[in-house]
Amino acid sequence: MTATSHLRGHPIEHNGKEWVYSDTKESTVETHTERACGYCGEHATPEGHDACLGTLPGVMNACCGHGHDNDAYVQFNDKSIARGKEAIKFMNKLRE
Incomplete structure (x- = not known):
């Protein structure tokens, strides 16, 4: 079972090593400042x-x-x- 959550309106999951975005599998640590809000679309x-x-x-x-x-x-x-x-x-x- 994969742990899931949300980060700034985006679904995220833990891949066993780190939290990643569910859609792209990119590390949240490395890309969270580049993503717009998953709810309103604003940076x-x-x-x-x-x-x-x-x-x-x-x-x-x-x-x-x-x-x-x-x-x-x-x-x-x-x-x-x-x-x-x-x-x-x-x-x-x-x-x-």
Whole structure:
């Protein structure tokens, strides 16, 4: 049985040695920065942020979930973390 997951909206699998993209079998370590989001099709910003989020004020780091709301998170500068739908709600409010 192969372990599977998602990385930035792309299905990935473990080949026994490393995580690879399910479609191309390329190493995620070597190519993850070159791939656009598998959900929205946008590349990360030059700063490395999810394109749909950009830079969020008062946020240390965040992930939109790339089509998987339960994977979304926001880590605030005080190191507290919102996850899932709570994080999506907060991101949407900041982008208004």
